[in-house]
Amino acid sequence: MTEAALAAQKDAVRLDLYRSMQRIRLVEEEIAKRYSEQEMRCPVHLSIGQEATAVGSCAALRNDDQIISSHRGHGHYMAKGGNLKAMLAEIYGRVDGCCGGRGGSMHLFDDSVGMLASVPIVASFVPLGVGAALAYRHFGQDRVCIVYLGDGATEEGVFHESMNLAAVHKVPVVFFIENNSYSCYIGLADRQPVRPLTDMAKAYAMPSASVDGNDVEAVQAVTAQAVARARSGGGPTLIVADTYRWREHCGPNYDNDLGYRPMAEVDAWRARCPVDTFGAKLVADGVLTEAGKAAINAEIEAEMAEAFAFAKASPFPDPKTVADRVYA
Amino acid sequence: MTEAALAAQKDAVRLDLYRSMQRIRLVEEEIAKRYSEQEMRCPVHLSIGQEATAVGSCAALRNDDQIISSHRGHGHYMAKGGNLKAMLAEIYGRVDGCCGGRGGSMHLFDDSVGMLASVPIVASFVPLGVGAALAYRHFGQDRVCIVYLGDGATEEGVFHESMNLAAVHKVPVVFFIENNSYSCYIGLADRQPVRPLTDMAKAYAMPSASVDGNDVEAVQAVTAQAVARARSGGGPTLIVADTYRWREHCGPNYDNDLGYRPMAEVDAWRARCPVDTFGAKLVADGVLTEAGKAAINAEIEAEMAEAFAFAKASPFPDPKTVADRVYA
Amino acid sequence: MPEQRVISAAQAIREATDLAMAADPAVIIMGEGIADPKTIFGTTDQLMEKYGPARVMEMSIAENGFTGMAIGAAMNGLRPIIVHQRVEFALLTMEQLVNNAAKMHYVSNGAHKAPIVVRLIVGRGWGQGPAHSQSLETLFAHIPGLKVVMPASAHDAKGLLLSAITDDSPVVFIEHRWMHYVKGHVPEGWAALPLDGPARLTQGDAVTVVSNSYMTLETIRAVEALAAEGVAVEHFDLRVVRPLNVDPIVESVKRTGRLLTVDTGFATYGVGAEIVARVMERCCLTMKAAPRRIGLPEHPTPSSRSLAAAFYPRSPDIAQALAELAGLDQARITAIHNRLAEEREALPFDVPHPSFQGPF
Amino acid sequence: MPEQRVISAAQAIREATDLAMAADPAVIIMGEGIADPKTIFGTTDQLMEKYGPARVMEMSIAENGFTGMAIGAAMNGLRPIIVHQRVEFALLTMEQLVNNAAKMHYVSNGAHKAPIVVRLIVGRGWGQGPAHSQSLETLFAHIPGLKVVMPASAHDAKGLLLSAITDDSPVVFIEHRWMHYVKGHVPEGWAALPLDGPARLTQGDAVTVVSNSYMTLETIRAVEALAAEGVAVEHFDLRVVRPLNVDPIVESVKRTGRLLTVDTGFATYGVGAEIVARVMERCCLTMKAAPRRIGLPEHPTPSSRSLAAAFYPRSPDIAQALAELAGLDQARITAIHNRLAEEREALPFDVPHPSFQGPF
Ligand SMILES: Cc1ncc(C[n+]2csc(CCOP(=O)(O)OP(=O)(O)O)c2C)c(N)n1
Ligand SMILES: Cc1ncc(C[n+]2csc(CCOP(=O)(O)OP(=O)(O)O)c2C)c(N)n1
Ligand SMILES: [Mg+2]
């Protein structure tokens, strides 16, 4: 490839990162806006402010790689190439949802894009990811699984059991901690001793890396290394990405009036918006223009308009099917 | 105190350490010998070979300090000053046992000497120790609790949850790992990645120490530091003491014929017998003579003879009481 | 007569906790979010301000660990109250509850006590879905050594919680999320109620019905509908699931010859099964109709409201079963069912009542 | 006729596992001690040698973690068999089993399957004590989405385990420690038995008795004693606790009018409660006697053998209940009871039979 072609390719990749983050941002904001209509009747945990962790890390994966997530899974599903219609229909409780409306926002399963599952019990999904990755090896596949978890989830014993099991069995998994330093309204210092979260990897002689979770390219780079290690049989890695949740823990609103976190902290993180800072960088680098941004937005708005309309038009699941598929 | 008096006191302490180890050794060997009579009808997990960890660490405690233990708890109970009659009667299933025969070998509870409990579910007792220690602070006491656990128990998630909770709340507890490098018949390398077990403390910014678990004085010294830290409000410490189980995991026999561990390994550890090496040291230091050893043995034999007779003479609990004390 | 005070069950729970903490410095509370701005649906409001962080202990996300911690603390004289925002989180703690808490007193031959209270909240509505909505009382009620309490009113929530906290045995205290909103007359001060079993809510000779927790509220509506038709149902709110006292129920069924049980949890292997079995052991030969049970069906809770509506039995279903048991003719059965069903259709199925705003 | 082969249930379990692993490379086995010299009471003997460590996975002491791992692996096409040496260790895994395994297929609307088998062993005897002896089938049987199987013979152990392994749903397979020693005719080869519920062991019109797991063996002895007295008892071995098929039992009780259930676990909120409730829902008005239940009493398992002897119901107790239900006169009841009791007194209470040597 010529140097120019290489540069163009690199630009395209960067634009994709931007587009993917902006897609998450706009969709989550639209969900927030429409939530008060009381038609999405399930708890929602939005990932506004945390777009770079999902997008940067998923960019390091192949389509046939898998991810597994938590209550805060919209961003991961979208970053992994998720189907917006299927996600929104699920949140709206409709039959065309990725779980047929049975799961809601906290259960997003879509094998076609490698979204293995999301599970609302904190850390409960972590060993599932280790097992999923065990299966790759069993079937001779060179796939990798990323397990996303919050800083709160690292306090559950099963996370440690999973780290140990993954380390002993050298399973191709990446533990990706999205550290927004809160579990609901409780800050890290009330829940854990002060030390870098990466120190948890030392307990299992596991390689680890810290990364600015609002820098999508840094996230991608660090994840790519971990994924390469896993894919080549080098076993698990722990990544800790610091980032910030902008809105309330559960629900569409802001909750800074509650006083559980300092406004200066909120403002500082908002000033480091992962989408805007990366957008500005792309503009500065001459990769993106204001017109280009508008075009991307328009594209996303169109997809969203169609997807929301699709979700709302999708029928509710037939109550007669409520007892189906209990046993396989 | 004169220098001579100080030296005499030190000698007395060292003799106590020796006596306490030898007591455990002889009692456990007697249990092994008598087990085939099929009168102690409960599983027994002997601590022969591991005497120095229990004795050295308990020597760093006051009587009103507490300890909590596992399936392998005889040594801890005896080292904490436990009542041999109550222990043997418990193992024989008699009414004078420390739990009235209800618990057997794996449940030794005796508040009078600070043996808070022993519990046969691996690691299940670890958070109990953290809670016990929390209560001291609540009631303004400067007591300390030692939690004994095996290397296998460190794989349970609840151990990590407990470490984190103890660290955040700065609870006066010492986690004391008796690392005999086996969980039943499975070696450490099949269960954990290779690294010093003390690295687990790093995950919680917790101070830790490694010690030769067959060197009773070294164990005492390292435990005394941890206990002092805990007592003065400095929070928990993790101690890892390497030692070795001589006999089978459960039961009275040797099981080296099974081939799960190399004979060279067994022989190397037996050559480092914690009781004999310390005895030899005391002899070399002029603190103990062969006659002195014989006197100690005679003393212990007498206590044992009486205690076994007591246990066997103790009546079985009345079957009519079987449903008593379910609710407090 | 002095005017009686009306408060919600959530307020009643908070009040009981506050009273118990004020009365005994050994009472502490441990949980995730107990001191956050939401204060567990208001049930721990102001406790941190009043008693401080040594007694109102915000916990790491480590349910099994802090349950064991509570048990150890209880063995040394504290009286911890644990709170979990959903029953499901306590599944992580089953080993501690079943092996340590339940058996500590027995195994130590009475030397130890483990006086902990485990407050569990049953989620329902607003798409809670399969892992935030289970009731699961059977899992605890099956275990000797545990006590299991399920209040259905503000009055009982306060009185039973006070007794649970002062009880020397471990008590699992299950609160239905929709019960928190229920208001009622609640006496001020130390108004403890003994943990002694079923409360007779109505008297009658036609049918005996035994319900628990939230389903008691649905059952009250059904019993009223039958009363309006002149059918007198004897209604027991079970309240204490373990230890189980069926004596008043047996006495009643001896008169009525008819029994319906209404569970908040799954029907199969549910509380109703044990009640039916115990009552049949003593009343079988004098029954006028076969006993019946209502409870959740044989599958997980779906999130979508169209499916959730088909999942939860409601007052019309209960009224229909009662009417059938009472031997009413088909026309009257249908009329009763339809009247209640219409009333119900007017309200959304996935929220408890209009004052319920939030999605949680 | 070819001579029939006799093997123990432990051998039958090993054989079923071996056959399943040979037939399908997706079958793996995970547990603590599966490849150690004791090989889980012989049930995993030689599997490591034959299938290697990638399929016979020795696990760290992390039950919850490796259960989740098994579920994740199953979602990606493996068929893990998990083994726990005691039921109690699975209490650490309840969250995984109840929320993930049981609901995965339902919540994903059929997209995912979680075909795991969880083998649990019930301890008994030799002073096992409170935390190594529980049966706890109710805890699993209460959960829609799980299947729960409890074999009582070598024949069924093999046949039902084969079906459990090939079943696409999660199956909890509960083996009583004393059942492992039981020998019987077991066909060679792929002799799968459908997971379809109770097996009729004897026919009769006097009383219907339904037992499960080890207690089926005690019940067989009791039924024989009644047969010797000319009383024909219809005996069902339940085998599958969930999904529960009571149809054959109902058909039988319709004839006999008498029902006894015999649980291996605690009686209260036990399997018998659900059976009695279901049967009463359909047979209540034609009963000739009130139904009865036998099971473990309302307290933990004591270690001391004098107490353990007072804890476990045995064949004389079952025979007495059957004789009472059948309406025999007091003299005959006493005679039957005493004959069995004498036979029993001759053997130690805390070991299954003379071939049982070890303390474990
Ligand atoms: C086992 C369990 N305990 C508690 C909860 C309630 N809960 C839901 S989300 C959450 C906070 C998790 O914090 P973190 O892992 O940091 O994720 P974040 O919400 O910050 O993305 C808690 C405590 C739960 N769902 N499961
Ligand atoms: C939760 C649980 N899992 C498994 C067991 C079975 N078990 C009893 S002792 C033991 C080994 C424990 O090893 P370790 O902690 O190193 O103690 P050691 O026996 O070496 O003293 C195991 C696996 C158990 N009792 N509890
Ligand atoms: Mg967080």
Ligand SMILES: [Mg+2]
């Ligand atoms: Mg060990």
